[in-house]
Amino acid sequence: MSESYTVKAEAREKVGKGAARHLRRNGMVPAVIYGDKQEPLPIAVPYKETFLRLHAGGFLTTIATIEVGGKSIRVLPKDYQLDVVKDTLAHVDFLRVSKNTIVTVNIPVHFENEDAAPGIKANDGSLNIVLHEIEVNCPAEQIPEAFTVDLTGLEIGDAVHVSALKLPTGVTLTSDEDFTIATIVPPMAEEVDEGEDEAPQTEVIGEDAEAAEGEASGEDK
Numbered sequence: 211m212s213e214s215y216t217v218k219a220e221a222r223e224k225v226g227k228g229a230a231r232h233l234r235r236n237g238m239v240p241a242v243i244y245g246d247k248q249e250p251l252p253i254a255v256p257y258k259e260t261f262l263r264l265h266a267g268g269f270l271t272t273i274a275t276i277e278v279g280g281k282s283i284r285v286l287p288k289d290y291q292l293d294v295v296k297d298t299l300a301h302v303d304f305l306r307v308s309k310n311t312i313v314t315v316n317i318p319v320h321f322e323n324e325d326a327a328p329g330i331k332a333n334d335g336s337l338n339i340v341l342h343e344i345e346v347n348c349p350a351e352q353i354p355e356a357f358t359v360d361l362t363g364l365e366i367g368d369a370v371h372v373s374a375l376k377l378p379t380g381v382t383l384t385s386d387e388d389f390t391i392a393t394i395v396p397p398m399a400e401e402v403d404e405g406e407d408e409a410p411q412t413e414v415i416g417e418d419a420e421a422a423e424g425e426a427s428g429e430d431k
């Protein structure tokens with residue numbers, strides 16, 4: 211799993227749109243910690259640090275420790291909201307976790323050894339990715355960083371299914387369906403304009419056809 215990190219937060223005494231706007235103007239993001247059969251805890255986290263971690267990847271699959279009010283709380287980011295106009299970070303939801311917590315997360319899929327796939331390297335095929343992420347249930351402290359799919363030996367028409375993934379201990383798929391992750395597809399057929407290469411064919415019928423045949427016979431003699 212990705213390396214954990216620590217966030218220094220502030221407890222929020224006021225909630226609502228006005229209080230949230232005040233926080234954002236002062237470089238903070240309103241957030242809440244919930245779960246573990248405890249009351250939700252409104253907090254504020256640093257905007258810049260949180261925004262950078264969000265766009266660094268793995269934000270929703272990396273455990274964090276939030277320090278607030280003299281306590282250290284282990285959490286997993288579960289959701290976030292962006293401003294629909296400015297695309298800035300507007301709110302974050304954190305889930306309390308422990309070593310016994312089971313979470314549902316989406317794990318990214320990475321592909322390797324495209325050069326060792328004859329369908330791609332030798333036959334100019336392409337990798338068609340159907341699923342970029344796989345949803346799993348797993349212990350919060352054992353979230354996989356990514357699943358890796360080896361493309362070695364794959365030909366055009368071959369497919370990789372979810373059943374081919376090697377799941378770490380304690381990690382299970384949320385669905386029994388054997389979804390297709392990716393396929394090797396043939397190159398796009400080139401369109402050929404035959405109109406310029408061949409003279410148009412004219413079919414002669416009826417009396418004109420008989421006349422044409424007669425003229426051809428005369429020429430042969």
